[in-house]
Amino acid sequence: MNELKNSYLFWVLIVGLVAGFLSNAKDERPKSLKQRFIYFVTGAISSTFLCWMTYEIAFYYIAQQNPSLAIGGFFAWRGAEWATAIVDKAIYAKIENLGGSDDFKN
Structure with missing residues (x-):
């Protein structure tokens, strides 16, 4: 029973590794084999x-495994830099909307 309960972790691992491989395939390649291996391992771990x-x-939020896995795979493929840029952009927009006038001035 516990084996079926945690089977989603296997699929999360597989999807994360594939997304990490695909996102690293589009980037520039380091020159040495050791650098390529380290680059792939760190990319795969962060994507997973x-x-x-x-x-x-x-x-x-949605309590369904397949759509949740697809969303996780999309974010793993796009990468952490993309997600951070989107969040930062939203935060800056919110600050600009709230901070139109300085509250400390008379």
């Missing part, structure tokens, strides 16, 4: 972690 995080958030 991002896939797991977004899967858990999506599953909390």
